[in-house]
Amino acid sequence: MKTFSPIQLLLRVNPLLKIAFTLLALTLAFAIKTLAGMAVLVGFLLLLLILGGRVVPWIWLVGGGVLLLITGVNFYFTQDLTYALLTASRIVAILLPAPLLASTTAPEDLIRALQTIRLPAYVVLGVILVWRFLPLIQEEANRIREANLLRGVDLGWEPQKLFSGLFVPLVFRMVTYADEVTIGLETRGYDPLAPRSSAVPLGWRKEDWGFIGLVGLLLTGILGWETGLIT
Amino acid sequence: MHSWQLKDYVFAAFMSIGTLLAAVITQGFALMIPLPGARAILWAPFAGVFLTLAMARLRHVGAVFLVITPVGLLLGLINPIIPIVLISAAAITEGVMTLRKGYGGSFNRFLGNVVFFEGTILLSMLAAVTGLTQALGLTPRAINLPLWLAVPAIGIGALMGSLAWWLGEQVVRQLVKAGKLDEDL
Numbered sequence: 001m002k003t004f005s006p007i008q009l010l011l012r013v014n015p016l017l018k019i020a021f022t023l024l025a026l027t028l029a030f031a032i033k034t035l036a037g038m039a040v041l042v043g044f045l046l047l048l049l050i051l052g053g054r055v056v057p058w059i060w061l062v063g064g065g066v067l068l069l070i071t072g073v074n075f076y077f078t079q080d081l082t083y084a085l086l087t088a089s090r091i092v093a094i095l096l097p098a099p100l101l102a103s104t105t106a107p108e109d110l111i112r113a114l115q116t117i118r119l120p121a122y123v124v125l126g127v128i129l130v131w132r133f134l135p136l137i138q139e140e141a142n143r144i145r146e147a148n149l150l151r152g153v154d155l156g157w158e159p160q161k162l163f164s165g166l167f168v169p170l171v172f173r174m175v176t177y178a179d180e181v182t183i184g185l186e187t188r189g190y191d192p193l194a195p196r197s198s199a200v201p202l203g204w205r206k207e208d209w210g211f212i213g214l215v216g217l218l219l220t221g222i223l224g225w226e227t228g229l230i231t
Numbered sequence: 232m233h234s235w236q237l238k239d240y241v242f243a244a245f246m247s248i249g250t251l252l253a254a255v256i257t258q259g260f261a262l263m264i265p266l267p268g269a270r271a272i273l274w275a276p277f278a279g280v281f282l283t284l285a286m287a288r289l290r291h292v293g294a295v296f297l298v299i300t301p302v303g304l305l306l307g308l309i310n311p312i313i314p315i316v317l318i319s320a321a322a323i324t325e326g327v328m329t330l331r332k333g334y335g336g337s338f339n340r341f342l343g344n345v346v347f348f349e350g351t352i353l354l355s356m357l358a359a360v361t362g363l364t365q366a367l368g369l370t371p372r373a374i375n376l377p378l379w380l381a382v383p384a385i386g387i388g389a390l391m392g393s394l395a396w397w398l399g400e401q402v403v404r405q406l407v408k409a410g411k412l413d414e415d416l
Contacts (some may be wrong), residue, residue, distance in 0.1 A: 026311060102308040114304070122240045126301030129244035130251065137248050163398060169281055171249070171402050175284075175411050178245040182238040192240055214404070 010051055010104040012207045015113035021215060022097040028222065035082050037225040038089045044218045045096040047154060048104075067092060075191035107131045112202045121192040129181070137174060144169050233291035233333075242288055243297035249281030250302050268356035271316075275348040279395015280402055286343055287377035287403045288412060294334055295321045295347060311353055312358045320339060320350030344399070345392035352388040353381065 025045065032038045067088045074084035111131065114124050148155055148165050155165055155168035255275040285298045297319040300344040303314035324347040331339050 022311060051340060086393075096309055098308060101416075104377060105308075110308075120300075122235065122243070122297055123300050123304065125240050126244040126297070127246055127304060128378075129241065130247050130301050133245065134248050134251060137252065141252070167277070167398075168402055168405060171280065171284065171406070172409070172411070174245045175242075175251060175406065178242045181245075182241045185237060185241065190237065 009108065009207050009210065011050065012205060013104075013211045014202065014204065014208045015101075015105045015109050017208055017211060018101045019113075022101045024215070026094060027098040029059065029090055029097075032090075032093075032222060032226065034186075034225050035086045035089070036230075037222045038086055038093060040218065040221040040225060042089045042092050044214075045093060045100065049096060049100055052218075063092075109202070112198055112200075115196060115198070116202050124196075125192045133177065133181075137170070137177070138172050141166065141170055144173075233293065233303070235289075235291075235293070235297070237290055240297065243285055243294065244301065246285040246298045247301045249284075250278040250298060251305065253277035254302075254306065268359055268384065270354050271348075271352045271355040273393055275352065275388075275391035276394045276398055279344050279348065279392070280399045282347065283340050283396055283399020284402060284406070285345060286340045287399075287406075290335045292325055292329050294410045295324050295328075295343065312362070316351060316354040316358055319354055320347050323347075323350045340399070341393070341396045344396040345389055348392035348395055349385065349388035352391065353384050356384050379390040 025041065028041055029038075032041060056066060069090040070091060071084045075081055078084060087135050110230065111128055144166055145155055148161075153161055153165055155162055158165075221230070254270075254274050254316050257277060276284075276387060279401065282295065282298060285294050289297065299317050303317035305316070307314040324343055328334060328339065328343050334340050334343050402414060
């Protein structure tokens with residue numbers, strides 16, 4: 001039996017919808033003029049972040065501390081508590097949407113979304129290869145660093161050797177990888193311009209309607225406070 | 232218009248990985264510098280190595296776009312302004328390099344690097360300053376003077392672009408020596 005999980009709900013929302021919401025939230029963060037309207041937006045974003053359940057406690061502590069500091073400094077210079085709070089919450093509203101999108105979107109979902117909106121083939125292939133090979137290249141960089149340590153070179157303490165000790169050998173490995181991957185793709189008949197199929201096509205689900213409903217409520221709330229209809 | 236092959240796309244994607252790694256490496260240092268555009272300034276010399284390499288191997292106009300677009304899209308997950316800055320700088324670079332008919336030759340790669348990093352640094356500074364002033368509701372006189380910020384930014388951009396090109400050319404030479412790249416010095 002399926003059980004309701006808010007984390008699953010956010011993960012299942014269409015990535016394109018989440019990208020659109022990120023842009024909308026950023027625009028609202030700059031446009032909102034009232035503290036109450038900003039509080040509604042920040043509250044909504046924090047709620048989504050909690051539902052997403054991907055934030056470690058120390059980030060809350062550091063984030064909270066920095067915001068208190070910004071509010072305090074602003075209040076000290078302006079002697080206007082409303083302005084100080086509005087500024088601090090505006091910064092939260094600007095900073096939250098992108099990590100929220102990143103933490104609740106699986107890489108494969110993002111790639112399927114990019115394919116759906118028919119981005120140029122090179123962009124989709126580029127993103128796929130970057131996601132697939134970034135961890136491998138990072139591992140390769142670690143191996144090179146360890147090899148340097150064996151020779152008595154600690155790159156952490158000798159940054160002047162970073163270029164010759166790490167970058168040059170890493171570039172050589174990357175060029176070799178690129179050639180091998182090209183051969184692998186060509187022998188398998190991969191064509192970047194051919195349409196790609198997906199076992200789980202990206203469609204419109206009921207979670208997307210739910211998310212749109214929530215955003216609709218958010219917009220109504222903000223509009224109400226901004227226009228003075230809600231006091 | 233040059234038609235790209237699969238090997239070009241794959242090579243560009245690997246250079247994108249390099250530029251992303253450069254962003255990861257320099258991120259920690261950049262956070263300690265409270266200057267608008269600091270990230271782009273520190274990122275430039277490291278990312279330039281991979282960008283120069285892509286220019287040397289792909290040679291045709293569009294090479295910078297092939298490398299930068301996936302990077303911009305992925306970094307857009309961290310900050311939606313980043314793809315706008317990167318793709319705009321890439322568009323300016325490709326526009327200028329169309330007049331030079333591509334990236335063949337050391338001087339063209341130098342020009343490509345300088346234009347790209349000049350564009351990236353100036354645009355990221357502009358985005359950071361605009362964002363901060365809008366977010367904080369500030370209109371201080373110093374920030375209203377674009378020259379106050381633009382002149383040093385242009386200097387730093389040229390310096391970082393040149394450094395990126397110089398480092399990149401060192402790697403290009405070694406790859407040519409190793410027989411992994413066609414000679415084009």
